[in-house]
Amino acid sequence: MASRESYSYEREGSATAVAEQPLPYTADKKKPVLVTGAAGLVGIHTCRELTKNGWKVRALIRDPARAAMALGQLPVEFRVGDARDATTLRGSLSGCGAVVHLAAIAIERKGQTYREANTAMTERLISAARAESVQRVIFMSQNGADSASPHAFLRSKGVAQDSVKTSGLAWTVLRPSVIFGPEDQFVNVLARLIRLSPKIFPLPGGGKARFQPIAVDDVARVVRLSLEKKDTVQQSYDLGGAVPLTLRQMTERILTAMGATRRLVSVPIALLRPLVGLAQRIIPNPPVTPGLLDLLALDNTVANNALTEQFKIVPIPFAGDELQYLRRITARSALKSLFEQK
Ligand SMILES: NC(=O)c1ccc[n+]([C@@H]2O[C@H](COP(=O)([O-])OP(=O)(O)OC[C@H]3O[C@@H](n4cnc5c(N)ncnc54)[C@H](OP(=O)(O)O)[C@@H]3O)[C@@H](O)[C@H]2O)c1
Numbered sequence: 001m002a003s004r005e006s007y008s009y010e011r012e013g014s015a016t017a018v019a020e021q022p023l024p025y026t027a028d029k030k031k032p033v034l035v036t037g038a039a040g041l042v043g044i045h046t047c048r049e050l051t052k053n054g055w056k057v058r059a060l061i062r063d064p065a066r067a068a069m070a071l072g073q074l075p076v077e078f079r080v081g082d083a084r085d086a087t088t089l090r091g092s093l094s095g096c097g098a099v100v101h102l103a104a105i106a107i108e109r110k111g112q113t114y115r116e117a118n119t120a121m122t123e124r125l126i127s128a129a130r131a132e133s134v135q136r137v138i139f140m141s142q143n144g145a146d147s148a149s150p151h152a153f154l155r156s157k158g159v160a161q162d163s164v165k166t167s168g169l170a171w172t173v174l175r176p177s178v179i180f181g182p183e184d185q186f187v188n189v190l191a192r193l194i195r196l197s198p199k200i201f202p203l204p205g206g207g208k209a210r211f212q213p214i215a216v217d218d219v220a221r222v223v224r225l226s227l228e229k230k231d232t233v234q235q236s237y238d239l240g241g242a243v244p245l246t247l248r249q250m251t252e253r254i255l256t257a258m259g260a261t262r263r264l265v266s267v268p269i270a271l272l273r274p275l276v277g278l279a280q281r282i283i284p285n286p287p288v289t290p291g292l293l294d295l296l297a298l299d300n301t302v303a304n305n306a307l308t309e310q311f312k313i314v315p316i317p318f319a320g321d322e323l324q325y326l327r328r329i330t331a332r333s334a335l336k337s338l339f340e341q342k
């Protein structure tokens with residue numbers, strides 16, 4: 001049985017304590033944890049981390065073939081469906097003790113807007129969790145997510161995050177900087193563009209913006225510990241890797257890991273934007289969009305790193321052995337990825 005204790009908490013921006021409610025501090029390990037976005041980068045590693053540590057996992061996925069490749073080795077129960085659909089959500093949550101909500105989009109595509117996929121989907125998930133009496137929710141937000149952000153992606157995650165915080169559920173919000181790992185869509189995209197570039201590689205804005213890349217395995221451990229540690233309820237955690245790195249420093253480490261050399265050339269973002277806009281119109285799977293290009297000029301580091309401070313995890317470094325997965329990228333595979341239908 002889940003431990004049931006009374007606690008109170010304060011809604012953000014309010015000094016008034018919300019009425020005490022009996023909610024479980026820890027999820028019942030005998031019941032499955034629903035993981036949305038289970039076949040994505042964070043999802044694969046979260047499912048692995050949870051099952052390895054005795055959690056029952058129910059994976060919500062859209063594409064059974066892709067999920068079988070990504071998760072086929074793991075003892076997980078599958079539910080197939082779209083997480084924007086309320087009926088799918090209720091059916092998937094039925095009988096669960098907790099939900100880890102990872103599903104989101106970073107690039108808008110036909111029929112998938114930030115508003116629908118990131119914000120409305122989370123609001124529907126909260127309603128479905130309430131209806132199915134699933135009290136515990138871990139929400140994967142984003143460092144910089146803010147309902148007042150001028151950037152549409154960060155705003156959509158910020159509004160979703162606010163909904164989770166005011167849901168009355170036992171929530172934990174995780175706010176990682178950029179995540180790296182074999183299936184990531186940031187470092188791999190940079191590496192593919194490097195493979196396709198001849199001798200020189202353009203760095204948006206000189207590559208001065210700072211990031212704090214965090215390994216996907218470290219993020220997955222935080223998800224599990226959030227479910228297991230009682231004091232993570234009603235907490236929001238900023239998460240980053242070992243050290244802040246500029247985009248230029250990250251690119252240099254990527255080049256080293258790939259065994260490649262390119263001259264890094266500073267290009268103003270304003271000059272790249274029309275090119276990226278054009279590429280978005282003609283390439284089926286564009287590596288970057290004008291909106292995401294703008295985010296490459298924003299610092300994405302964390303002041304209080306919960307990875308080390310609260311969770312006492314020694315970060316996996318963004319270097320050497322950890323980036324070996326980039327070596328398998330060839331010019332051919334890089335080109336092919338641009339034409340994959342999503
Ligand atoms: N990667 C990062 O650098 C980073 C940094 C900070 C925060 N985050 C957050 O971490 C979470 C996981 O990101 P990720 O990197 O693992 O992303 P990812 O690899 O793109 O995975 C996202 C998953 O969500 C699924 N999904 C999207 N819309 C869905 C829908 N309507 N119904 C069902 N499934 C849907 C996708 O399914 P399909 O496979 O079918 O498309 C995909 O498997 C996201 O919330 C993201 O915002 C990521």
